[in-house]
Amino acid sequence: MSEHLYLKGHPKAGAFHFVVEPFTEDYTGRLSWRNLGNQMLRCADMHAGSHGFGYEYTQRTRHAWVLSRLVVEMQEMPRTGEAYSIETWVNSIYRQFTDRLFAITAPDGRVYGYGCSTWALIDMDSRQPMNLDELPNGGFQNAIIPQSVPIEGLRRIRLKNAETVREVQAKYSDLDINGHVNSVRYIEMMLDLFPKSRYDETPARRIEVAYSLESYYDDVLTFVREDVSEQEALVEIRKNGAQPIVKATISFG
Amino acid sequence: MSEHLYLKGHPKAGAFHFVVEPFTEDYTGRLSWRNLGNQMLRCADMHAGSHGFGYEYTQRTRHAWVLSRLVVEMQEMPRTGEAYSIETWVNSIYRQFTDRLFAITAPDGRVYGYGCSTWALIDMDSRQPMNLDELPNGGFQNAIIPQSVPIEGLRRIRLKNAETVREVQAKYSDLDINGHVNSVRYIEMMLDLFPKSRYDETPARRIEVAYSLESYYDDVLTFVREDVSEQEALVEIRKNGAQPIVKATISFG
Numbered sequence: 001m002s003e004h005l006y007l008k009g010h011p012k013a014g015a016f017h018f019v020v021e022p023f024t025e026d027y028t029g030r031l032s033w034r035n036l037g038n039q040m041l042r043c044a045d046m047h048a049g050s051h052g053f054g055y056e057y058t059q060r061t062r063h064a065w066v067l068s069r070l071v072v073e074m075q076e077m078p079r080t081g082e083a084y085s086i087e088t089w090v091n092s093i094y095r096q097f098t099d100r101l102f103a104i105t106a107p108d109g110r111v112y113g114y115g116c117s118t119w120a121l122i123d124m125d126s127r128q129p130m131n132l133d134e135l136p137n138g139g140f141q142n143a144i145i146p147q148s149v150p151i152e153g154l155r156r157i158r159l160k161n162a163e164t165v166r167e168v169q170a171k172y173s174d175l176d177i178n179g180h181v182n183s184v185r186y187i188e189m190m191l192d193l194f195p196k197s198r199y200d201e202t203p204a205r206r207i208e209v210a211y212s213l214e215s216y217y218d219d220v221l222t223f224v225r226e227d228v229s230e231q232e233a234l235v236e237i238r239k240n241g242a243q244p245i246v247k248a249t250i251s252f253g
Numbered sequence: 254m255s256e257h258l259y260l261k262g263h264p265k266a267g268a269f270h271f272v273v274e275p276f277t278e279d280y281t282g283r284l285s286w287r288n289l290g291n292q293m294l295r296c297a298d299m300h301a302g303s304h305g306f307g308y309e310y311t312q313r314t315r316h317a318w319v320l321s322r323l324v325v326e327m328q329e330m331p332r333t334g335e336a337y338s339i340e341t342w343v344n345s346i347y348r349q350f351t352d353r354l355f356a357i358t359a360p361d362g363r364v365y366g367y368g369c370s371t372w373a374l375i376d377m378d379s380r381q382p383m384n385l386d387e388l389p390n391g392g393f394q395n396a397i398i399p400q401s402v403p404i405e406g407l408r409r410i411r412l413k414n415a416e417t418v419r420e421v422q423a424k425y426s427d428l429d430i431n432g433h434v435n436s437v438r439y440i441e442m443m444l445d446l447f448p449k450s451r452y453d454e455t456p457a458r459r460i461e462v463a464y465s466l467e468s469y470y471d472d473v474l475t476f477v478r479e480d481v482s483e484q485e486a487l488v489e490i491r492k493n494g495a496q497p498i499v500k501a502t503i504s505f506g
Contacts, residue, residue, distance in 0.1 A: 021295060022294075022295050022298055022308065022430075023291040023292075023294055023295050023429070023435070023437075024291075025430050026425070026426070026428065026430075027425070027428035027429065027430060027431075027432050029430050032426065034426065038276040038277075039276075041275075041276055042274060042275050042276050045275055055275070080430070171445040172279070172280070172444055172445050172447065172448075172449055172452055173279070173285065173287065173441045173444060173445050175279065175280035175449075176276070176278075176280065177275075177278050177279075177280060177282050177333065178280075179280050182276070184276075188426045191425055191426060192424040192425050192426050194425065195425075195471075196425055196428075196470040196471070199425055217449040218448075218449070
């Protein structure tokens, strides 16, 4: 396969190739955010695994990678039948956090979009984050690639005149293998706050999410939304009438 | 790949090979019904396409395959990382309907489960079903394989003492590429009517669905449920307070 990758096949990066399969699109015929998001998480896991810190390692040592921030900006979503590649790499490590970047490209080198994410490695027993400088064998330090992506990072998300727009209880199908509501499912739920007429006009182009707490089966999730412009909305998800667990900015256009 | 297929690689059948990818499981670590169901629909489409009646044909002639009945019975769901194959074939044609069967197997020949489905080919303009005996080039008649599957077909679904248990509006992410609520999404919504404690004990083993009408964005879906035993429940989905559009039996254990 001749792929024109963003990092040109850098040996420390992961590059994974996909085709948009039928039933993974939204109604407009383009890859859904849910499926893109879950593929990005899967690529993150496969790439971490190739450096010794994937699912096998975390299970054995009773740790878990926890997603803290995610920004994805898509110039375009691939359509059904189109090929795309997800490249992912570690860009920096600072004590308890690591930044992982993504580039999503077409086989001809066109860029569909970019992502940046921040992760912590949590001890499942103590719930404390590990110092990532102290991972065995030099850890991810060996994996760092300084190349950045040309999108803005997570901007501050502060709601002022927010309105409660929906309340749902976390259900069976919302849960991931750890029993938490899946990180990408929150994104899908937030996109579902907007009417179809919005998507008839223009797709969601950029999604920024700050994750602060997990939610579990039966938790009541309250969705609070503030439209800051025609093209941009802030969303906060609160758990059981109390603390915010997810904050996001969704940009259309 | 040495696969021990149910139909032993019959040239008129379609055989498609998958691995359960991370983020396609439910919280118990096994392939979710949503992902299994969508893969089965995808295999149906690929197999129909290999006989000349797939998406390309239906788009060109302004027809659409419409799922009328689906029964899936799983002895077990494959776990994350496990390989599975979906075989599908046309078992019979009777005027406006065709029966399509499925076998889901492990590489060692173990059977995960079976499916049977009934489809009509609808003219998108007149909304009338085609006579499937009159498809061009002999149509699916050439594709028929008499081999059956050892599961019971769709049983009559008649609710007597049903109770309304949920009401939701169809949202952006529920829609398929035709703008209808996705057939498999109804199954996920119906599974979400049961508490997690139910799945802690025992998985859904058999799902029977009769689809009678489509629903669209913003339609109000009312879920009515009747538990006929510890292990079995009937569910009806009504659209906008009126006609039933989906009826199902869900069996656990």
